[in-house]
Amino acid sequence: DAVCDAIIDRGEAVTMTALASNRTAQISDAAMRRLVDQSRRVAGLRAPLTRHPRLNQDLAQELYQWVGQALRQSIGERFRIDDARLNAAVQQSAAVAVGTPEWRAAPTSRLAENRERAEMERRLVDKLQAAGQLRPGLLVRALREQRFELFEQALAALGGFSDAQVRQAVRAPTAEALYLACIAVGVDKAVFASLLVEVRKLTGGLPGDGGWTATPMNAHSAARAFRQMMQNPAIV
Numbered sequence: 001d002a003v004c005d006a007i008i009d010r011g012e013a014v015t016m017t018a019l020a021s022n023r024t025a026q027i028s029d030a031a032m033r034r035l036v037d038q039s040r041r042v043a044g045l046r047a048p049l050t051r052h053p054r055l056n057q058d059l060a061q062e063l064y065q066w067v068g069q070a071l072r073q074s075i076g077e078r079f080r081i082d083d084a085r086l087n088a089a090v091q092q093s094a095a096v097a098v099g100t101p102e103w104r105a106a107p108t109s110r111l112a113e114n115r116e117r118a119e120m121e122r123r124l125v126d127k128l129q130a131a132g133q134l135r136p137g138l139l140v141r142a143l144r145e146q147r148f149e150l151f152e153q154a155l156a157a158l159g160g161f162s163d164a165q166v167r168q169a170v171r172a173p174t175a176e177a178l179y180l181a182c183i184a185v186g187v188d189k190a191v192f193a194s195l196l197v198e199v200r201k202l203t204g205g206l207p208g209d210g211g212w213t214a215t216p217m218n219a220h221s222a223a224r225a226f227r228q229m230m231q232n233p234a235i236v
Helices: 002-010 013-021 029-038 043-051 057-064 069-078 083-097 108-130 137-144 148-159 163-170 176-184 189-203 219-229
Strands: none
Touching (some): 002 013, 002 029, 013 029, 013 043, 029 043, 029 057, 043 057, 043 069, 108 148, 137 148, 137 189, 148 189, 163 219, 176 189, 176 219
């Protein structure tokens, strides 16, 4: 245990990955939790941890939040993932990312103003969609004009996603869900990086910086992967 703790204390990716890959190493529950925490930062830890015999239900639930689709499937084959608990963790992580202990209610006047603006943007999106003029380029334009409600409304309409799904993707601990949604509606992979920068400017840094991979895929595959990830969206 002392050796494991010393390796984790040093925080070197290569040695921690070697430790996680050694299934016969005497790793305590506390050390496993530390390795799972480190896997937020060190992507190489994730695959060996999903296969490690010391991974338990609680740690699997935590690890599930920031691994990619393939590793999520691997975890799902070993453990039952609690969607309600996962959604709560997503909201908590998002709150931490914006520097608040929890989502706070806005003043009534601001809520009314936000609702009015959101409804106005919804009408614009509906009008463009009815005219066959709703295009992915509107997403970039909306962000540049700092019209975040328009961005969310347009993304939902273009992909046939629910408002809750889009909100959860924006507020997630990683950008994976937002990436899938954008690819699904025709945003080029090369454009997404700059789009993500603009999103984070308007959201206080969300989605989070947790590890994810911009996996090449077509729009259909991205839409399917996004919907699988959002089967039980949090209402935020």
